[in-house]
Amino acid sequence: xxxxxxxxxxxxxxxxxxxxxxxxxxxxxxxxxxxxxxxxxxxxxxxxxxxxxxxxxxxxxxxxxxxxxxxxxxxxxxxxxxxxxxxxxxxxxxxxxxxxxxxxxxxxxxxxxxxxxxxxxxxxxxxxxxxxxxxxxxxxxxxxxxxxxxxxxxxxxxxxxxxxxxxxxxxxxxxxxxxxxxxxxxxxxxxxxxxxxxxxxxxxxxxxxxxxxxxxxxxxxxxxxxxxxxxxxxxxxxxxxxxxxxxxxxxxxxxxxxxxxxxxxxxxxxxxxxxxxxxxxxxxxxxxxxxxxxxxxxxxxxxxxxxxxxxxxxxxxxxxxxxxxxxxxxxxxxxxxxxxxxxxxxxxxxxxxxxxxxxxx
Numbered sequence: 001x002x003x004x005x006x007x008x009x010x011x012x013x014x015x016x017x018x019x020x021x022x023x024x025x026x027x028x029x030x031x032x033x034x035x036x037x038x039x040x041x042x043x044x045x046x047x048x049x050x051x052x053x054x055x056x057x058x059x060x061x062x063x064x065x066x067x068x069x070x071x072x073x074x075x076x077x078x079x080x081x082x083x084x085x086x087x088x089x090x091x092x093x094x095x096x097x098x099x100x101x102x103x104x105x106x107x108x109x110x111x112x113x114x115x116x117x118x119x120x121x122x123x124x125x126x127x128x129x130x131x132x133x134x135x136x137x138x139x140x141x142x143x144x145x146x147x148x149x150x151x152x153x154x155x156x157x158x159x160x161x162x163x164x165x166x167x168x169x170x171x172x173x174x175x176x177x178x179x180x181x182x183x184x185x186x187x188x189x190x191x192x193x194x195x196x197x198x199x200x201x202x203x204x205x206x207x208x209x210x211x212x213x214x215x216x217x218x219x220x221x222x223x224x225x226x227x228x229x230x231x232x233x234x235x236x237x238x239x240x241x242x243x244x245x246x247x248x249x250x251x252x253x254x255x256x257x258x259x260x261x262x263x264x265x266x267x268x269x270x271x272x273x274x275x276x277x278x279x280x281x282x283x284x285x286x287x288x289x290x291x292x293x294x295x296x297x298x299x300x301x302x303x304x305x306x307x308x309x310x311x312x313x314x315x316x317x318x319x320x321x322x323x324x325x326x327x328x329x330x331x332x333x334x335x336x337x338x339x340x341x342x343x344x345x346x347x348x349x350x351x352x353x354x355x356x357x358x359x360x361x
Contacts, residue, residue, distance in 0.1 A: 001118050011092050011105060015152035030354050032354035035343035038288065042335045048277065049222065052230075055261070055272045057180055057200030065073040067193040071184050076197060078182055079269070082173045088197045089184070091258055096162070103155070103162040110155040114148040121145045178202050180270045185328045188233045200270060207239055207274050210254035215280075225259050227277040235265040239276070267281055285320065292341045293327060305338035312351050313341065 056089045069091035076088050123143040126131035181198035186188055207227055223309065239259035248255055259276065268274075292302045296314050304315045317332030340347065347353075 003223040003322040010245060032310065032345060033346055034356050035340045035347075035353045036356045037148045037340045037353075038292075040288060040329075040333050040335055040337045042284050042286055044281060045287065046279050046281055047323070048279055049128050049215060050275060050277045051209045051211055051225075051257075052273060052275050053207050053259075053262075055205050055234070055268060055270055055274060056208045056258075057202075057270060058204040058206050058260075058295065060180065060198045060202040061174070061177070061201055062195040063171050063173075063197045063199060064193045064195050065089075065171060065190065066192060067165070067174050068183050070195070071188045071190060071196075073186050074182060074184060074197070076179045076182070078179055080179045082177055082179060082199075084161050084173055088171045088173060088179075090171075090189070091169050093166055096169055100159075100162040100166050100264055104157040106155040107159050109150070110148065110152040110160050111223070114145070114152050117141070117145040117148040122228070128302055153232050159274050171196060173199065175201060176328075186340075203264075205256070205264050205268075205270070206242060207259040207276060209257045209259065210249070210252060211257045213248050213253055213255050222278045222280045225278045227259070227261075227274045228274045229265070230273040231266050232265070232291055235268070237263060237265055239283075265300045279348055286335065287326050287331060288329060288333075289341045290322075290325055290327055292339050292346055302333065303344050304333065305340060305353060307338060311354055312347050312353055 072090040072092050074089045076082060076086070082088070121138075121141040121144075124133055124138040126134065128138045142259060177199035179197060180200045183195045183197065190196070207225075223241055225239050226236060226240070227239055228234075239261045241257060242260040243258040245256040286303065294301045294303060294314065298316045300319050301314045301316045303312045305312055315332055315337075318330040320328040320330035322328075340353070342356075343353075
């Protein structure tokens with residue numbers, strides 16, 4: 001008896017609660033929800049691109065020794081301006097000097113041997129005229145003279161090589177230039193053709209940037225760039241794209257872009273970091289604020305409004321890319337569609353809405 005009495009007590013309030021809930025839901029559905037909405041429009045999409053690079057020489061030259069050895073001295077510093085013929089560095093030349101002395105001695109010996117051979121030939125000619133020797137002996141003396149001539153020619157060639165090897169222990173500037181890098185120090189052992197000093201020939205400079213490969217393909221590239229040195233942000237200057245590398249850096253996935261700097265501001269030197277900015281056109285498309293973004297089981301979506309009934313529905317979209325503060329829509333909504341950008345967390349299909357602008361009025 002107590003059991004039936006208990007069920008009766010909780011059944012009556014539960015029915016009242018269900019009825020009250022249904023009444024509240026019906027009233028919510030009939031009351032428009034105030035939301036913010038925008039009209040989707042097709043606009044020209046412009047992207048602001050900012051890259052960081054450095055000032056480099058347009059024409060540079062790496063100077064090296066033809067042979068290896070121990071560095072005796074490096075006679076220039078980075079930033080030095082050098083004239084043509086200026087000594088840049090030296091390597092230890094003891095072996096080359098010894099080889100040169102030996103080559104000179106070999107030339108003296110070969111020259112003396114040739115003189116002796118020619119004297120013997122003249123004596124054999126004189127004896128042959130008087131009949132005091134044979135033709136065989138005279139021809140043997142002539143052959144010996146020719147051998148000594150060849151030995152002298154070889155010794156002189158070796159001397160030239162030794163002199164060249166000694167000269168190669170000193171590297172000089174081939175033309176007037178600016179030292180932009182110093183790769184070795186005194187006492188260091190280097191190999192043949194290892195870079196020692198890097199020179200900038202002339203005064204022309206470029207700005208070198210590592211641009212993402214996607215930027216050059218999806219954004220249509222760019223032709224000019226506004227640049228400012230990081231050390232002197234008030235000194236702005238303009239550059240024109242001069243060269244785009246056809247190769248992609250396998251480690252960074254970037255492409256080297258060289259921007260020609262026609263008028264370099266005062267105080268901007270080789271190696272200075274610069275920030276380059278430009279605006280590129282990415283074509284026309286539909287852009288909506290990021291706050292309109294929602295999701296369904298099929299993927300990204302936005303809430304759209306039927307202008308006749310002012311009810312909402314979730315529309316699946318394809319996102320082309322995300323940008324700061326906005327979404328570029330590839331397809332899913334057409335131009336002129338009403339899209340809700342604020343209040344989406346309270347929406348469900350068929351919900352009646354009202355624009356916040358109408359409420360304010």
